[in-house]
Amino acid sequence: MNNSSIHPLAPIGPAPASRREELVRALVRGELRFHELPKDLSAEEAAEIRRRALERVTQTPLDNIAHHSLDVQRASRRHCENFIGVAQIPMGVVGPLRVRGRCAEGDFYIPLATTEAALVASTNRGCTAITQAGGAVVRVEDVGMTRAPVFRTSGIVQTQQFLQWIRDHDEDIRKITEGTSHHLKLLEVRPYTFGTTVFLRFRFDSGDAMGMNMATIACDRAVNDLIEPGTGVPCIALSGNYCVDKKPAAINFQEGRGKRIYAEVLLEAPVLHHQLKTNARDLVEVQYRKNLLGSIAAGSMGFNAHYANVLAAFFIATGQDPAHVVEGSMGVTCIESRGPDSVFASIFMPDLPLGAVGGGTALDTQREALAMLGVTPDPERPGDAVTRLAEIVGAVVLAGELSLMAAFTSQDLARAHEKLGRGEIRTPHQP
Numbered sequence: 001m002n003n004s005s006i007h008p009l010a011p012i013g014p015a016p017a018s019r020r021e022e023l024v025r026a027l028v029r030g031e032l033r034f035h036e037l038p039k040d041l042s043a044e045e046a047a048e049i050r051r052r053a054l055e056r057v058t059q060t061p062l063d064n065i066a067h068h069s070l071d072v073q074r075a076s077r078r079h080c081e082n083f084i085g086v087a088q089i090p091m092g093v094v095g096p097l098r099v100r101g102r103c104a105e106g107d108f109y110i111p112l113a114t115t116e117a118a119l120v121a122s123t124n125r126g127c128t129a130i131t132q133a134g135g136a137v138v139r140v141e142d143v144g145m146t147r148a149p150v151f152r153t154s155g156i157v158q159t160q161q162f163l164q165w166i167r168d169h170d171e172d173i174r175k176i177t178e179g180t181s182h183h184l185k186l187l188e189v190r191p192y193t194f195g196t197t198v199f200l201r202f203r204f205d206s207g208d209a210m211g212m213n214m215a216t217i218a219c220d221r222a223v224n225d226l227i228e229p230g231t232g233v234p235c236i237a238l239s240g241n242y243c244v245d246k247k248p249a250a251i252n253f254q255e256g257r258g259k260r261i262y263a264e265v266l267l268e269a270p271v272l273h274h275q276l277k278t279n280a281r282d283l284v285e286v287q288y289r290k291n292l293l294g295s296i297a298a299g300s301m302g303f304n305a306h307y308a309n310v311l312a313a314f315f316i317a318t319g320q321d322p323a324h325v326v327e328g329s330m331g332v333t334c335i336e337s338r339g340p341d342s343v344f345a346s347i348f349m350p351d352l353p354l355g356a357v358g359g360g361t362a363l364d365t366q367r368e369a370l371a372m373l374g375v376t377p378d379p380e381r382p383g384d385a386v387t388r389l390a391e392i393v394g395a396v397v398l399a400g401e402l403s404l405m406a407a408f409t410s411q412d413l414a415r416a417h418e419k420l421g422r423g424e425i426r427t428p429h430q431p
């Protein structure tokens, strides 16, 4: 076969192996782009052809990227275009962690996927401390998922007419947005205006789903089928950054987004001394100078030790969107002195988008991780599964905070990283 004759829609030839080779060569020569492979190839075949071409172009064997148990059809159609394989991340477990929530009540083993040595060991120590102290009390507010299209008016007069129209049509807006999903409820449309710019910040209850796609689809329908034709005011972007998605932002800190989570525990002297190798006075001082003053000095919105670490590992393990760690990293850890040698520790996470269905939660390993936590949506109790997930996250983030803060008081941090991060690797050939 002449290479230049290959066309993306060429039918399957009598010799699939030679046809695959032709496609690999076409990719290598740049005659075909990775997304232009013929649609009649299976997802596995397409992935293999892309890999083979990449191996030739980059002179890099991709055996490990090829090795996985994913449903390639699903992964490549629903989750990742130009699919070539997987990035594997080690997964560890912490627990048992006692959680005293409304939907999560009991002891949990929690999977964390990370490449950061000492994170799992440290968080596990925090879990033991919390469990020995009787468990973490956790409560969750379902703030809702937000999307804020941005519009351009001709000035103040048209802005006022536009906002009046929005108020007059609140029922129509509710009907059209909620019509896009049985699981969606419109909670609020909040305007914010200046100059010739108007933002409409839509806020939705999205049931057990994180809801970003659902909110986007609902806003798209409302804007295109109702608001633009009804007002004549153009929408400039469906996301006007007043939502605000995947950026740290004061509005999300103050008003919340996704789930707003509170977790707390009282730690008395025996747990502080024996489990966390610390004491109340030192812990309170590190809290004050590090989490509070240090964050003020830096102008940070994360008045905490490392929410992002535990969240990233939890998000990857359970199929959440890792980019939302940016928002989840905001929040406040408090450690207050109680009695002679006890502390009352709490965390506040104002902005945590979470889902028990949708997104990456359907992938096989992520589904197993969620099942370990008993997070399975129940049509009879909408929203309970994701609340359970949020309560478990709250408790494990608190565990991570306590252990790291305690490590600072005993100068354990560098020692732990040195020991665990640069540990000897035993191969089967070593004794």
Ligand code: ADP
Binding pocket: 181, 182, 183, 206, 207, 208, 209, 210, 211, 212, 213, 214, 215, 355, 357, 358, 359, 377, 378, 379, 382, 383
């Ligand atoms: P997201 O909107 O969270 O970004 P998806 O695009 O995957 O993620 O949408 C979630 C999907 O899950 C929607 O199609 C929704 O109808 C469906 N769904 C199924 N069960 C539920 C449930 N219990 N709660 C919310 N959504 C659900």
